[in-house]
Amino acid sequence: MTCSPEEISHHLLDVARKAGADAADAIVIDGSSVSVEVRGGALEHAERSEGTDLGLRVFLGKRSAIVSSSDSRPETLRAMAERAVAMAREAPEDPFSGLADKDQLVTDWDIESLELSDPAPAPSAEALMQDALTTEAAALAVAGVTQVSDAAASYGTHHVHLAATNGFTGGYARSSRSVSCVAISGEGTGMERDYEGDSRTFQSDLRSAEEIGRTAGERAVQQVGARKPETGSFPVLFDERISSSLIGHLLAASNGAAIARGASWLKDCLGQDALPAHLSLIEDPHRPRISGSRPFDAEGLPTQRRAIVENGVLNGWTLDLSSGRKLDMASTGNAARGVSGPPSPSNWNLSLTQGDQSRADLLRDMGTGLLVTSMIGSTINPNTGDYSRGASGFWVENGEITHPVNECTIAGNLRDMLRRIIPANDARPYLSRVVPSLLIEGMTLAGN
Structure with missing residues (x-):
């Protein structure tokens, strides 16, 4: 049985x-x-x-x-x-x-209000394959695409239940549906690649497979002829596709486990400015149909909407019971765990205040600099916030994109960088981390 x-x-x-x-x-x-x-x-x-x-x-x-x-x-x-x-x-x-x-x-x-699981019937393997084939065909139809290295579709469900001898018992089901594509342009040493994908809780919310493939192909073609940028101090615009990584560094530094170890560049910054004064970073685990939503954490505590940063000021740490006890603070209801490890602090859905300018406006205003669309590797000093990452994207002169760039490094200090961000208004509202494109002036670029 x-x-x-x-x-x-x-x-x-x-x-x-x-x-x-x-x-x-x-x-x-x-x-x-x-x-x-x-x-x-x-x-x-x-x-x-x-x-x-x-x-x-x-x-x-x-x-x-x-x-x-x-x-x-x-x-x-x-x-x-x-x-x-x-x-x-x-x-x-x-x-x-x-x-x-x-x-x-x-x-x-x-x-029920969280809508964590799609009630529609699960797609068949044949339907998934058709989505993957459609995605691949759409990418290959883009002039300049030479091959597709990956076209995939998936569907999954899982049911989680937590129980404890303190009397707590609770569970929920979750579903996910995704389509992705990686396209390659050029040949030989001139090959470039880029990607696109979408993942949703409900099948009906998923963008079309054709759109995903076409976007991946167009992005790959735009990378043809990439070269190293100049070395120097320039403004850098982090595209919305990767800008949430910057907020991820802030979240890692405000994680209660890191604070309790004393291994965080934010450890002495509670109540101080962490972002520009007009920006807030809000955590909301109760957004319907979003992957980071949940009614309770992995220790049976209620999840809650909270301002991690409010009007630029760092309000508090992300805590589970253990890290809260170490810091003599109450848990924020942010415990997460798998089956083989203890609970640890983790963030749910995040949204950063959006700006009143478009990405095009920020490109125009930045003059000469770098639009970053992809990053690889990282060297982050958790104690000082010193930041260095490999990047690729597009060179901008006089507010206009001129050519693709790759094989460069961007560097700075996260504490200073985050207090100088200028947000666009292009964040996708259906993501778990809703973060728009972010402009930071005066970053160090290492290229030619």
């Missing part, structure tokens, strides 16, 4: 108590996915996976241990619990570990 994720999680708690655990929590993830890749108008790879993964965390006082498995048979659950308790007895004490108190737990949530 097949058990539901909820039933398995409660079985895990029962066997943990019987094995001698003082407290425990269990997470069970039941999922399935189908992915299809095509090449040259024919199927190249198809994969289907189904499985149930489960994790058990037990506590003996302030000692804890975690075990995981993909086998939900009763004898396996008992063995997991016994092994976890034996491991916990040998583990060092952690004064900051432990489950949430009952008065911290979420007691009511509206899962």
